[in-house]
Amino acid sequence: TLLSFQNSLPPVVGRLAALIVGIILLNGFLFHKALWRAGLGRKRNRKTKTIPAVLVTVFSEALSPECRDLFVETLTPLYQRLGPTVIDLHVIPFGGSELQTTESGTLAVSCPHGPAECDLHTYEQCVILSQYPDPMRYLGFVNCLYKRISSDSTENERLRGVAKCAKRHDLSFTTFASCHDDPNIAVVLQRKASSLTPEEVTSVPWLEVSGERVIVPSDNTWETSLEELVCRKYMDGGGRHRHCNAYLRDKDS
Numbered sequence: 001t002l003l004s005f006q007n008s009l010p011p012v013v014g015r016l017a018a019l020i021v022g023i024i025l026l027n028g029f030l031f032h033k034a035l036w037r038a039g040l041g042r043k044r045n046r047k048t049k050t051i052p053a054v055l056v057t058v059f060s061e062a063l064s065p066e067c068r069d070l071f072v073e074t075l076t077p078l079y080q081r082l083g084p085t086v087i088d089l090h091v092i093p094f095g096g097s098e099l100q101t102t103e104s105g106t107l108a109v110s111c112p113h114g115p116a117e118c119d120l121h122t123y124e125q126c127v128i129l130s131q132y133p134d135p136m137r138y139l140g141f142v143n144c145l146y147k148r149i150s151s152d153s154t155e156n157e158r159l160r161g162v163a164k165c166a167k168r169h170d171l172s173f174t175t176f177a178s179c180h181d182d183p184n185i186a187v188v189l190q191r192k193a194s195s196l197t198p199e200e201v202t203s204v205p206w207l208e209v210s211g212e213r214v215i216v217p218s219d220n221t222w223e224t225s226l227e228e229l230v231c232r233k234y235m236d237g238g239g240r241h242r243h244c245n246a247y248l249r250d251k252d253s
Contacts, residue, residue: 051239053088054230059197059206061095062120063113068146070205076143078227079135081243086234089135091142093124094193095204107187113151116158120145123162125189126179132171140169209233 058075060067079087097111097118111117124142132138144165149158166173179185207214209229228251231244 049238051234051237053084053086054233054237055088055090055208055210056230057090057092057208057211059092059095059201059204059208061097061112061117061204062093062124062145063111063117063149063151064095064204067095067205070207071143071146074226076139078230079139082230082241084136086239086241086244087135087230089139091124091128091135091138092193092196093121093128093142094190094197095206096202097121097190097194099190099194107190109190116151116153116155119155120149120158120162121193122180122186122189123176125193126176126185127171129189129192130179130185131176137169137171141165141171144168 058070060071079089095112097109100108100110102108109118109121111121124145127141128138132141145161148161148165153161162177163173166176179189207226209226210233214226214229227247231241231248234241235244235248
């Protein structure tokens with residue numbers, strides 16, 4: 001035994017042998033503990049695997065009645081139900097607008113619903129493409145604009161509407177109004193929105209899910225088709241969401 005072996009050795013040698021044996025045992029314990037932790041870490045990583053959200057891109061116009069219907073009746077409620085876990089939302093306010101260089105060399109923008117729409121696009125671009133890019137911040141604001149402002153609104157009514165929507169959704173009107181009022185920044189954002197809008201966007205709302213266009217339903221109601229498409233893509237990718245689970249279960253029953 002170790003004890004009898006130690007007793008047959010001088011005291012110093014015995015203590016040294018015991019120390020060596022102890023170090024070997026400790027290293028073995030630490031080695032196995034590290035292996036165990038590595039295995040547990042892999043298990044935890046498998047359990048917490050991140051499922052990518054479904055990319056949803058909307059190319060919109062600020063005074064389009066069809067865009068208003070999409071945002072107010074479908075997109076905003078759907079995003080509130082599913083959130084950023086399921087939907088990776090991108091809104092590009094430009095649509096069928098066009099950029100042109102004038103004879104004097106300045107950049108001019110024309111919008112399908114007139115100068116008032118171009119003005120609203122600048123506000124929305126300042127918010128969405130510059131200062132509040134998180135849909136959790138900007139979507140309610142854009143939704144509010146669609147509800148409060150129409151093509152019949154005067155310039156003062158538009159300004160009041162933008163300010164009230166900013167206040168209601170806790171955005172700094174002063175901050176993005178200074179962006180709107182700076183012609184250099186406005187031009188940069190118009191160019192950015194234009195570059196993000198594919199040339200084939202000829203009507204709005206133009207909606208893409210995972211890079212593929214979703215055609216407007218014949219009855220012009222987006223809710224069921226968009227919700228089903230997003231939920232199926234998310235769950236086919238391995239995702240699980242309480243609302244999608246219940247929605248698709250009812251849909252398939």
